[in-house]
Amino acid sequence: MLNTLSKIFRSRSQIQRPAVPDGTRYYVIGDIHGRLDLYEALIDAVERDDAASIPAATQIILLGDLVDRGPDSAGVIERTRKWQKERNVRVLAGNHEEMFLQSFEKPDILRHFLKHGGRETILSYGISQKQFNAMTLEEMHAFLPQLIPQSERDYIAAFEEMIVAGDYAFVHAGIDPAVPLNAQKRSDMLWIRDRFLDHQGALEKVVVHGHTIFDKVMDCGNRIGIDTGAFRSGVLTALVLEGDSRRTIQTSTNDDQITVEIAQSA
Template identity: 55%
Template sequence: MLNFFRSRKRASERHQIAAAIPDGERVYAVGDIHGRSDLFIALIEAIEHDNRDRGPAQTTVILLGDLVDRGPDSVNVIALAREWQKFRKVRILAGNHEEMFLKSMTNIETLRHFLRHGGRETLLSYGVDKRQYSKAPIEDVQQLMIDKVPRADIDFISRFEDMIAIGDYLFVHAGIEPGVPLADQQPARLRWIREPFLSHTEPYGMVVIHGHTITDTPTDQGNRIGIDTGAYASGQLTALVLEGEARRYITAVDDGEGNITIASEQTGH
């Protein structure tokens, strides 16, 4: 059974600035899942529970990208995301790991990089034999990938979006290039950027919601909010809930002994 509890407010809330979602809408933004299907299932249940309890709204779920790699069960994270879309408006951003995943099908050098950064776990989740993988030259690994990953999954991931704007919020995987109009932002930067985005302190005109850069807890810097809490390593998968001017967090937490609980936290807005 899911346990809901409130934790203390974060010091980073001192930096919050006003922003709002349009009246009648509710948005749940989910940070980097990275193959943790167990946490993802718990968070889906918690979001659906929360959405029912909060009453009618036009509800949108946004997955901020990096559904795959590092964690043990990327194949089922993709399956869960696709199934969720059948009854809920779920929009998905392309992360740098999805970019590597797709490019690895045709580019050996990208495949090498992909495998060093969690791609091995993704391929094993798709049924690539561990012993066969360990003995295979890189070209054979690529062919194993092509053979094991269904075309339906490739097509699904290929449709992930680059950015989403709702109300006063902009949702991207990694961040945006300061000083560059949104129409001119390069997809690769949206998926990979850290600096100068993370240290930029001036307003962007919209509050940017992003993942990609891991922090122990969600980080509200006023002009941006980062919600990648490192699910694959920390056992914490976080969602930011936006409604009107209010902001809340819902986090699925693995205690390391197979127990997953849900932490719910109201922010200063």
């Protein structure tokens, strides 16, 4: 009897929590959506946090949707490129990056893009409100390649689809629960919602994702959603993973002031 109880308690204590590889630290940032102010503050907070922590192979992952809706998508892209010169920063493609790139193909796609935050992105590249309003859709479509250079589009087109580290998979929207990680479709990784969010069972990895807005970090065991709606809530979130520990760093606006909050997860 005592031996049986001992085995039960020992097996429970040996249950491993999801972890990233030993000696690494990951800062995973949710949907920025043009909020350069919150992003700059979060970069500063991440740098301070990393400097105050034990030395590690630090990696930074942006979960996509850097652009649209917020006021300075161009600034977010520029700041990310600068950060990549200083740090190991990897960027995942979001559905808004996909819409952005596809808007150069046909006016009808551009129309859809403009309805979903693309207007703010185009304005952030230096066109005046007056000039924007004066253009027809066809004129705007013809003007876009002059406004946003090919080098910028090539940079965005090179964003990754999925990153795997230890027991975690990082992706913009989620995955199809019925499909192995190595066979996921791009459309699902950038756009999926209900089939992924409603899945209650175990997944191949713990999926850290953005895309769907939550009031707070949503830890469901098999997935962790960290899109806290920066463009409308004024809260931008980074999930910090080190070993099997988790914590969050958030920047938020309050009376025109940006505050930083660090919280330890269970």
